[in-house]
Every structure is written in C-alpha cells, then in structure tokens.
Amino acid sequence: MSQEADRLFAQPLGQVPDFVFNEDVARVFPDMIKRSVPGYPTIVENIGVLAGHFARPDSVLYDLGCSLGAVTQALRRHVKAERCQVIAVDNSAAMVARCREYLQAQDAMFQELLPVDVVEADILQLDYQPCSLVAMNFTLQFVATEQRPELLARIRRALLPGGALILSEKLRFEDAAEQALLTDLHLDFKRANGYSELEIAQKRSAIEHVMKPDSLQQHRERLLDAGFSRVVPWFQCLNFASLIALP
Ligand SMILES: C[S@@+](CC[C@H](N)C(=O)[O-])C[C@H]1O[C@@H](n2cnc3c(N)ncnc32)[C@H](O)[C@@H]1O
Ligand SMILES: O=C(O)C(=O)C[C@]1(C(=O)O)C=C[C@@H](O)C=C1
Structure with a gap:
C-alpha cells in the first residue's frame, strides 16, 4: 500500500475547514x-x-476508532490467548475500506492470526459484547465531551474480570505553565518532523473544534465514575499519554 506524505495543510487554505477523517486524510494517515x-x-x-x-481465551478484543488498523495489527501479532476475535470499529468509510486492505495484506504475510471483523459503525451506537480488551488509541478525544461518560460506562460493563481498557489521548494540563511548555515542545516535535509553520497553524485551526483533549485528572475521575477500579498511566511522551483502566 502506498505511503503518501502528509501535505494536506501545506498550501494556504484561506478559511480552514474542520478536520474530518475523509479519503484525503485516510490516504496520508x-x-x-x-x-x-x-x-x-x-x-x-x-x-x-x-x-x-x-x-482472555474465548473473548472479543475491541479496537475502537481503528482508522487503518495499526492497533488491530499489533493485537494480532501479540495476543496468544485461544479463540480470541478482534472487532475493529470506525465510522469513517474511507478508513474502514483501507483498513480492510491493510488487514488482508497482513493475512497474506502471516499465518494463524486472530480473526478480525472490521465494522463501519459509530462506537456510541455499538452493542458491546463481553470483551477482555478494549483499545481506544486517540479516539475518545474526538467524541463529544458530554457523550464520553456514558461510552466509558458501557465499555466498563462489557469488560470481563481480568480485562482492561487501554486509553491513549492527547492531554491538556491544568497548570498554565506546564500546558504552555508541553504545547511548545509538541510544536518543536512537529517542526523536527518536517511540518512548516503554515502546516502547523492550519492543522491546529482544523482540529480545534473537533478534538477536545482532557486533563489526566479529568480522565482519571471520569473512568472511576464509569465504574473502573484503577487507572494506571503506562506511557507519556510530551502531551500524549496512554492509560490502563482496570474493571
Ligand atoms: C486519531 S484516529 C485513531 C488512530 C488509530 N486508533 C491508530 O492507532 O492508528 C481517530 C479515529 O476515530 C474515528 N472515530 C471518531 N469518532 C468515532 C465514532 N464516534 N465512532 C467510530 N469511530 C470514530 C475516526 O474516524 C478516526 O479514524
Ligand atoms: O494535536 C495535534 O496537533 C495532532 O495532530 C494530533 C492528532 C491526534 O492526536 O489524533 C490529530 C489528528 C490526526 O489524527 C493526527 C494527530
């Protein structure tokens, strides 16, 4: 599959439209x-x-907001429990179509991978099956803030004992100086990766109305309110973090 460079925000766009996970984004994702x-x-x-x-054996693993299925591929490479099935879900038709192609390519390269079902659906409308692992890798931040508690509560109810939710998000920081420093360092990271000032500014305008990061404290409280018993951060790099939430 072609690995196209992201030049989506390289030319002046005038009025920058809100960011959507459409075909253009899927192509360079x-x-x-x-x-x-x-x-x-x-x-x-x-x-x-x-x-x-x-x-856990005989259970479902969810990849919610799977995009092109990078997490699904990692689940299929690492999980050895018997008779597990991955359900990868995204509501972007462009992402889902390409995700299926990527997973077919993985099937052609490796034997005995976990079976996977790629579903085009809204994760807010899904009927969750009993599951031992739910991954939400940079997806919750795109769900409307007021819908996040109910979604997490539904995931919590579906999780089997011994399972976990892995939640990765861009973080906001309640301390203004910490927020300013980590935002600056994230911009440096983008510059170091070849993004121009124009690309950085236009991408920022595009995502500001559609992506609403929360603080670690907000995540922790909301997860505990949703019925999770423990929240364990396992990774942070600048203003991006990943948490393990235990049922
Ligand atoms: C930043 S991307 C996720 C990246 C992906 N998990 C990975 O690790 O490569 C966010 C994805 O969530 C999807 N998404 C956002 N809201 C959704 C919803 N309500 N239901 C299903 N998918 C959703 C978007 O279409 C997009 O593909
Ligand atoms: O925070 C930013 O500037 C980003 O570009 C982050 C982010 C994300 O966290 O999902 C936003 C949209 C794209 O999907 C890729 C990256």
Whole structure:
C-alpha cells in the first residue's frame, strides 16, 4: 500500500475547514499520525504487548476508532490467548475500506492470526459484547465531551474480570505553565518532523473544534465514575499519554 506524505495543510487554505477523517486524510494517515503524535509507534506496538497480558481465551478484543488498523495489527501479532476475535470499529468509510486492505495484506504475510471483523459503525451506537480488551488509541478525544461518560460506562460493563481498557489521548494540563511548555515542545516535535509553520497553524485551526483533549485528572475521575477500579498511566511522551483502566 502506498505511503503518501502528509501535505494536506501545506498550501494556504484561506478559511480552514474542520478536520474530518475523509479519503484525503485516510490516504496520508500513517505519515500524518507518526509525524504528529510523539511516541505513536511505541504506543501501538506496546498496546499489543499489554493486550497479550489482559486478553482472555474465548473473548472479543475491541479496537475502537481503528482508522487503518495499526492497533488491530499489533493485537494480532501479540495476543496468544485461544479463540480470541478482534472487532475493529470506525465510522469513517474511507478508513474502514483501507483498513480492510491493510488487514488482508497482513493475512497474506502471516499465518494463524486472530480473526478480525472490521465494522463501519459509530462506537456510541455499538452493542458491546463481553470483551477482555478494549483499545481506544486517540479516539475518545474526538467524541463529544458530554457523550464520553456514558461510552466509558458501557465499555466498563462489557469488560470481563481480568480485562482492561487501554486509553491513549492527547492531554491538556491544568497548570498554565506546564500546558504552555508541553504545547511548545509538541510544536518543536512537529517542526523536527518536517511540518512548516503554515502546516502547523492550519492543522491546529482544523482540529480545534473537533478534538477536545482532557486533563489526566479529568480522565482519571471520569473512568472511576464509569465504574473502573484503577487507572494506571503506562506511557507519556510530551502531551500524549496512554492509560490502563482496570474493571
Ligand atoms: C486519531 S484516529 C485513531 C488512530 C488509530 N486508533 C491508530 O492507532 O492508528 C481517530 C479515529 O476515530 C474515528 N472515530 C471518531 N469518532 C468515532 C465514532 N464516534 N465512532 C467510530 N469511530 C470514530 C475516526 O474516524 C478516526 O479514524
Ligand atoms: O494535536 C495535534 O496537533 C495532532 O495532530 C494530533 C492528532 C491526534 O492526536 O489524533 C490529530 C489528528 C490526526 O489524527 C493526527 C494527530
């Protein structure tokens, strides 16, 4: 599959439209997310490793907001529990179509991978099956804030004992100086990855109405309110973090 460079915000756009996960984004997504999210490759690979710990035999593993299925591929590489099935869900038709192609390519390269079902659906409308692992890798931040508690409560109710939710998000910081420093350092990360000032500014306008990061404290409180018993941060690089939430 072609690995196209992200040039989506390289030319002046005038009025920058809100960010959507459409065909243009899907085409450049592997390049975009690697150059935008510090630690992304490490997070994805290690979600597979963590899943190997939490996955229970005869259960479902969910990849919610799967995009092109990077996490699903890691789950399939690392989980050895018997008779598990991955359900990868995204509501972007463009992402789902390409995700299926990527997973077929993985099937052609490796034997005995976990079976996977790629579903085009809204994760807010899903009928959750009993599951031992739910991965939400940079997805919750795109769900409307007021819908986050109910979604997490539904996931919590579906999780089997011994399972886990792995939640990765861009963080906001309640301390203004910490927020300013980590925002600056994230911009440096983007510059170091070849993004111009124009690309950085236009991408920022595009995502500001559609992506609403919370603080670690907000995540922790909301997860505990949703019925999770413990929240364990396992990764942070600048303003991007990943948490393990235990049922
Ligand atoms: C930043 S991307 C996720 C990246 C992906 N998990 C990975 O690790 O490569 C966010 C994804 O969530 C999807 N998404 C956002 N809201 C959704 C919803 N309500 N239901 C299903 N998918 C959703 C978007 O279409 C997009 O593909
Ligand atoms: O915070 C930013 O500037 C980002 O580009 C982050 C982010 C994300 O966290 O999902 C936003 C949209 C794209 O999907 C890729 C990266």
